[in-house]
Amino acid sequence: MSLDTTDRRILAVLQRQGRISNADLAEKVNLSASACHRRVQRLETEGYIAGYVALLDARKMGVPSTVFVEITLSTQADEVLEAFEKAVARIPDVLECHLTAGAADYILKVVAEDTEDFARIHRRSLARLPGVAKMQSSFALRTVSKTTALPV
Known part of the structure; x- marks a missing residue:
């Protein structure tokens, strides 16, 4: 339709x-x-409306820091990609994970309380993901524009 x-x-x-x-x-x-x-x-x-949600305020929820993490895997083998994707989906601090074309294989959107909390997430979760060869993290300083609304 x-x-x-x-x-x-x-x-x-x-x-x-x-x-x-x-x-x-x-x-x-x-x-x-x-x-x-x-x-x-x-x-x-028909699936145009996938669901309804409440959007929470990250600052009030205690996770005001947003970190974008670029991940490069050691190989593009299907089993490595699958293992990585299954493991990353289990990390509650990772809000989004995108397979990308370009310098990195994946880009993650991670929320944290602060730099110390992100260091904990990095050490306990991200560094243990299967197949990771390289990670580069960038802290968002300020959100300039944000929406969940798609152009219709």
Whole structure:
């Protein structure tokens, strides 16, 4: 199914206001409540809406530091990639892991309390990941732009 303008408006609103009532959503996108509800259900069923979450404040949760870690593996063998990916998925401090093209094989987004906490994460978790040949870490000094909303 392709998305029409109304579907895109629904998705744009839901990305920014995931807890909006169906009645308010319907009003914002100029639909009846029942038609809006049917469209949202269809968007969920067809996988356009993958889920709903609460976005937490990292500072209030005690992990205000964001560190981007570039990882280069010793080899690109499938079994090494699979072992690395399974192991990294089990580290709760790693919010994102991306297989990349370029100088590094993976880029991780890691949260930490501070530099000492990151040193602990590095020593106890990251340095023990299978197949790692090289790591380079960069601390984010300030977040300039951040969104979870995809362009619709």
